[in-house]
Structures are given as structure tokens and as C-alpha cells.
Amino acid sequence: MRTKKKNRGITALKARYGWICVAPWALGLVLFFIWPVIQSVVYSFCKVNLSAGGMNITFLGLDNFKYIFMENANYLDFMVESLVKFLYSFPVILVLSLILALILNQRFRGRLFFRALYFLPVIIASGAVLKTILSSTAAGVSNMQQDESIAMSMFSVSELVTSLGLPQQMSSYFVTLMDGITGLIWNCGVQTVLFIAGLQAIPPLLYEVSRVEGATSWEEFWFITFPMLSRVIVLVSVFTMVELITDPTNKIMDQAYAFMRSQFYGESSAMLWSYFLIVGVLMAALLGLFKKCCLNKWE
């Protein structure tokens, strides 16, 4: 009797409201998220055959993983390649978007214009166009045996290199670097937006106090801005990781889909999950390192 009485009233009502709100999501999660995740993890340990009546699943143990790591010719190379790409893109994107956010968050003439400009990648760049725009020069002209790319057409790199008296090999290195940077900057859009939102959420009071105490801007950054941003940094890291994994130029994903199209579902799932896990562990390690270093610093 008593417990029933307790359960009535505003708390119980709110709990019921909560469930009403979440109910469709719960259904969606089970149907379109949890169940498929379980299925694809199971597939990665199995041999999956599609037949007329449905599918046959035979348990293989670790054979799929053995196949992709030991026997498949390309998987390991692609893996190393995209991990290397991940390792250099990730910090560059993070640092660059933080710097951009710090600058765009200040008050100066033309701030609105620059903000609109730097949010442009948010609007345009997601995969398809970026791929076409960035490769349009390269792909088009390479048919004519000229290795031109976006950086090549931006400035004449080879002339620059010769006029500086550097060896010729440098020029191709510069070109790759410039191409990489353009792509990376185009990947910074959402991250910059998230960082700006995070910067806005820091109470201005903290800065006022620190100014009264006579802190320099450098100290302000390291002791106020950076610690206050730690949650955003985690959010941005996760977002960046997902972006980098689902990048249209990612060869591992391409290979996995090619396998899927030729109905090697088990191998394809194994490829996807082992890649995801390795990147995930890598990122967890990075975040752990970040947490440890920063916590040590702040305490």
C-alpha cells in the first residue's frame, strides 16, 4: 500500500513522461542499432551464405580474422596506411580547429565575415563534393600525363622550389603536404563550430578574476580555457574519429564494401570491426594520455 502511494505523484509522473519520450527511440535502438550491431559482430565470426529461404550461418571462430590479417594481400597495407593517416590527421585537425575557434571567438572587425567563411566547410564538405572538388584538378589533368593537383595550381610549387635552390624531390613533397593541408582544413568545420560553442560556455567571470590576479593570456589559456574545454575536446575527438573512419577515401572501408558486394559478409564484417576496434583503442589511448597529462597538470 505504502509503496504504491510513494510511486504516485510528480516523480512517478515524470518517470512515465520520460518513458513516453524515449519509447520510440528504444524501439528504434533495438531494431536499427543494437540488433544490427550484434548481428554484424556475430557475422564476423561466421560464414554467411545467402540462400533462397534466408541465410545460413556457420560458426568459424577466428578464421575470418586469420584470413584478413594473414592471407589477404591488401588488408594490412591499407590498415597501416589509414592508421598513419589517422595519426597525423587527428592531432592536426584538433589543434587547427582549436586555434581557429580561439581566433574566431575574439572580437575584431570582420568577425562575422570570417565566421561565415570558416563555417563554409560545414555546409559544403561532407564527402561527395569534397572528393570531387579536391580531386577535380588532379583527376582531370592527370589523363594528360601531368601530375597536377590542387596545390600545384595554387602556386607553382616547382618554380618555388627551384628558385629556393632546393632539390627537385622536395617539390613533390611540398605538393603532397599542401594537398593534405587543404583536405585537413576542409575537415575542420564542425570541430571549429563545436569549439566555439564550448568557448562561449566558459563563464567570463573566470577570466575577470584571472586578470585581477595578473595572469598573462598564455596562463589564461592553459589554466582556464583548456581545462574548461576538456569535455568539448572529448566530443570533438569522437566526432573527428567517426569522420576519419567514414571518410570516402578510406581504402579499408572500400575493400570491406567490395567484399560485401561479392557476398563475403563474414570477412567484410571482420574487416570493419577490426579496423574500428584498432582505431577505437588508439583513440582511447590518446584520450587517456590527454586525461592523465592534463589531470596531472591541473592538480
Added chain:
Amino acid sequence: MQRILPVKKRGSRGKLKRAQTIPLAIGRYILLISIGYLVLYPVIYMISSSLKPVSAYLDASIIYIPREFTFEFYEFAIRTIDYWDALGSTFLYEMASAALEVMMCSFIGYGMARFKFKGKRFFDVMLILLILIPTQMIITPMMMNYSQMDVFGIGGLFHSLTGIDLRPNILDTVWTFYLPSLLGVGLRAGTLLYIYIQFFKGLPQELEEAAWIDGAGLFRTFFSIALPSSSVVFTTVMIFALVWHWNDYFLPIMYLSDNFPLAVKIYDIESLLTLQNEWGTYASISTKGAACFLFILPVLVVYLFLQRRFVQSIDRVGITG
């Protein structure tokens, strides 16, 4: 009030450090402009190449602005990517599901932010996983499930008992896009939900409490009190959802077999161009530029209108809590 205060403080500090501020400002502009160049360059190149006649490529004196403009590549691009049909299909599949997603996620996010209930921890964990695991990872079982749409295996059980297959194949229909959006697990729904939840957590609760005491139910409170005060977060989420759906080429490639939206056509433009390769290399560069520009034009126009509100809403939405 809040806006005036920091400006004042800045001014008084500026006087003290005037000598330091000027080089800093110059450095800031140099950095902003040079990175801005990198951002704008591909766009400028795209627009310029789309307007250049082929002869302009061979003329070394012309880099960006040709002597005469041509719009023939726009016509060609419209024919190549089947612009109007593809645009219609973008609206049918992607824009509609973006709208559904924005509305549904607001409701779910509101529930997650406002109410305490049993099992909320589970949903918090699920939210993180939903952000973390992209659909790309689980596309195989998703496609298989869609080809035999089933709820909790009931249809399958029915099938094995009676031999009548009630599981419809919803691949190639709008439902592959609408259903997940309606249930809050559509394209990047995790991120949208996260933004909503953070926003509603920061929204003062007193008005809603008053409404409950006055006897308003959940839906009444949500629609007439919570929603009207959250236009800021709507702008942000709408822009994100719109843009992500507009640019999404992956799901349509997987789920549809024809009538592809625009993003797919842009993604595939290389092969579309080789299919009807009547012109040379330069023409194909120009056509690509024209097609890309046509593709981003609608979003760009919407962005120009919403830009100011978007930029301001970023400041106030409190994505990060």
C-alpha cells in the same frame, strides 16, 4: 546587457597593452586570410572552371576570370546528373527524413534531459555508442534486415509456423529513410540528440514545472512551452541535419537501386561523365565544377539566409553544457 560588458573590459585592457595588440591583430588577419584562402580556393576554382570555355584553359593569360563566360557546361551538367529528378529525389528521401529526424530527436532529447526514469543509464550508454558507431559499420545486417523487415522476429516466427511471409522488403522505398528517422536512429541521430540534450539541460525548468502544476500534460508542455523557447537549438540542429542529409551519399547507394539523390550523382560523377564522354578532359573539369556548384547552390542559399542566426545560435546553444 551581457554583450556590452565584455567589450568595455576589453577596451580598458586594450589601453594598457596597445603596443602588444596591434601586431597581434595583424598576425590574426594574416592567419585568417591565408587559411581562408585555402578554404575558398577550391570553391573559387570550381566556380571559375564551370564558367570557362575550353579555349580558356589553353590560354595561359587566363587563370580565373575568362574573357567570355559560357553556361553550356551547366546545361551539360544538368543533363549528365539528371539534375531536376535527382533534386526531387533528394527532397523525397533526404530532406523529408531530415525534417522527421529534427522533430523526433527534439522530443526524445527533451525526455532524456528532463526526466529521471529507470533505465536512463542504459540510454546514456546507448547514446554514446550511437555517436561512436557509424552506420557504415553495420550496413550489412541493416540491408539484410530491410530486405525482410521484421519486428522482434514476430514475422519470422509467423513465417516458420504458417509459411506465409509477412515481412515486406522495404529496400528501395522511402521507409528505409523515414523509419530510422522517425525512431530517432537516423543519420547521425546521436550527435543531434546530444546537442538537444545538452540544450534542454541548460534550459530553465520553472516554466514547465508551473505548467505541470496547472495540469498541462507532457505533450502540451512540450509543444507550448519547451519548443517555443528552443528556436536557438533548432537552427543549429536544422542546419546540421539538413547539411548531413544533403551530402549523404552512402546510405542511398546502399539502400536504393535507382532514382538516386544528388549527392550520389556527384559522388559518381566520374563514371557518369565517362558514360557520355562526348567532350575532352577540360570540358569534363568544367562540367564537374558546374555540377558541384549546382549541388551546393540550394544549401548555400539556405545558409546565406540562416547564416546570421546560425552563427549566433552557436554562441548560445550551449552544445557542451
